[in-house]
Amino acid sequence: MNKIEVGAEFAPKSFLINRKLLVEYANASGDQNPIHQDEAFAKSVGLPDVIAHGMLTMALAGKYLSDISGSQSVLEFSAKFIKPVVVPADTDVALVISGKVTEANNGIAKIELLAMCNEVKVLGMAKGVIKI
Amino acid sequence: MLNPDLVGRTFTSADSIAVTKEAVQKFAEVIGETNFEIAPPTFAISITLEQSQSLLQDSGLNWTRVVHGDQKFEIKRPIVAGDVFYCASTIESARNVAGNEIVTVRSDLNSATELVVSTWSTLVVRA
Numbered sequence: 001m002n003k004i005e006v007g008a009e010f011a012p013k014s015f016l017i018n019r020k021l022l023v024e025y026a027n028a029s030g031d032q033n034p035i036h037q038d039e040a041f042a043k044s045v046g047l048p049d050v051i052a053h054g055m056l057t058m059a060l061a062g063k064y065l066s067d068i069s070g071s072q073s074v075l076e077f078s079a080k081f082i083k084p085v086v087v088p089a090d091t092d093v094a095l096v097i098s099g100k101v102t103e104a105n106n107g108i109a110k111i112e113l114l115a116m117c118n119e120v121k122v123l124g125m126a127k128g129v130i131k132i
Numbered sequence: 133m134l135n136p137d138l139v140g141r142t143f144t145s146a147d148s149i150a151v152t153k154e155a156v157q158k159f160a161e162v163i164g165e166t167n168f169e170i171a172p173p174t175f176a177i178s179i180t181l182e183q184s185q186s187l188l189q190d191s192g193l194n195w196t197r198v199v200h201g202d203q204k205f206e207i208k209r210p211i212v213a214g215d216v217f218y219c220a221s222t223i224e225s226a227r228n229v230a231g232n233e234i235v236t237v238r239s240d241l242n243s244a245t246e247l248v249v250s251t252w253s254t255l256v257v258r259a
Contacts, residue, residue, distance in 0.1 A: 021162065028159040029178045045196070054200045055177050056162075062173040063163040072165075074173035078204035078252075125202075128173075 004101055004109050004132045010068055012098040015060040017052050017087055025056040039089065049088050054081035057095060061113050061126055064097040068111060069130035075108070080124035085117045093117060099128075107132055134226045134235060134257075138191045142222040149179055153213035170210035176249040177203070180239035183219045184253060188237060191223065194257055201234065201254040208248055217241040217248065224252070231259035 022036050031053055034041040042050045058079050066072040087093050096116045103110040113126035157168045159175050189195050221239040228234070234256055241249045 015164070024162045028155075028162045030181055031177075055174060055203065058203060059159075059163045059172060059174045063165055066165065066167075066173060072167055072170050072172070072210060074205075074207055074210075076204070076206050077173050078202065080202040081200050 004068070004104055006101055006104050009100040010064075010098060010111075012096050013064055013067075015063075015095045015097065016092040017056070017060075017085060017095055018092045019050065019087060019089060022050065022052060022056065022087060025053055025059070029053070029055060029059075031055065047084070047086075049086050052085035052087050052093075054084075057081070057085055057115060057122055058126075060095055061097050061115050061123060062128075064099060064113065065111060065128040065130060068099060069132065071131065073131035074128055075131060076129035077127070079113075079115075079126035081122070082124040083117070083120050083122045085122055095122070104132065133192060134188070134223070134233060135192045136226060139223050139226050142220050143183070143187050144220045145183055145218055148216045148218055151179070151211055151213055151215040151217070156211070156213050168213075170212050173205060173207060174203075175211055176205060176207075176239075176241055176251050177253075179217060179241060180219055180221070180251050180253075184221050184237045184239050187221045187223070188235065188255070193233070193235065193255075197258045199256045199258060201256045202252075203254070204252040206250045208246065211241070211248060215243060215248065217243060233257040233259075 099111045099113045109132045111128045115123035156171045224236045226235045236254045
């Protein structure tokens with residue numbers, strides 16, 4: 001783990017997203033929207049295929065943020081959902097999260113996160129504030 | 133189209149919501165978190181989703197055309213198993229941009245004594 005000081009960058013971590021994980025997230029979060037599980041339904045509303053819950057992508061980025069804080073002490077966390085994470089059947093899609101420190105003082109740090117999927121940025125303005 | 137008269141009004145759940153150890157663990161396991169002592173940072177959405185969704189549907193929003201635009205959490209302290217919350221949801225804003233309706237709903241999770249987590253969800257209803 002890097003020292004948390006302005007400019008410090010954290011190693012990217014890859015999270016694998018597949019259809020099974022989408023079902024597990026739906027059950028854990030209560031978000032049973034069929035666009036995240038049912039391919040025929042997703043296509044019927046104009047999507048290329050089943051897409052991951054934006055909140056699953058954000059939850060995984062949140063796990064990355066928790067790991068940086070070392071204590072799961074996340075004070076603020078925000079993100080925009082700019083591109084869907086498309087999850088074809090029988091495929092593990094890699095979501096790669098990385099982060100860097102943009103501010104650090106008085107025991108609080110701001111972390112800017114980058115979330116990439118197939119070299120496309122899927123979260124915009126992803127930022128967390130953590131206790132250090 | 134959302135009823136504009138409802139912007140700014142707050143709806144508080146009649147029933148309290150108890151956070152169980154199982155719910156925290158189930159959510160944590162999906163994201164590979166092994167610490168179940170406190171809930172992951174985005175766990176609050178599993179509590180607020182149902183109420184904010186029914187509030188917006190009851191307000192006339194067409195849920196089948198909704199896309200999640202952005203999300204924010206302010207966490208005063210981590211949620212833990214055993215917490216009991218009342219959820220207060222407010223439609224903070226509703227505006228129309230190029231035919232798309234953009235709605236921001238805030239949901240606060242309050243314990244008996246304190247505000248624990250605030251969440252903001254911005255939803256885009258595609259034209």
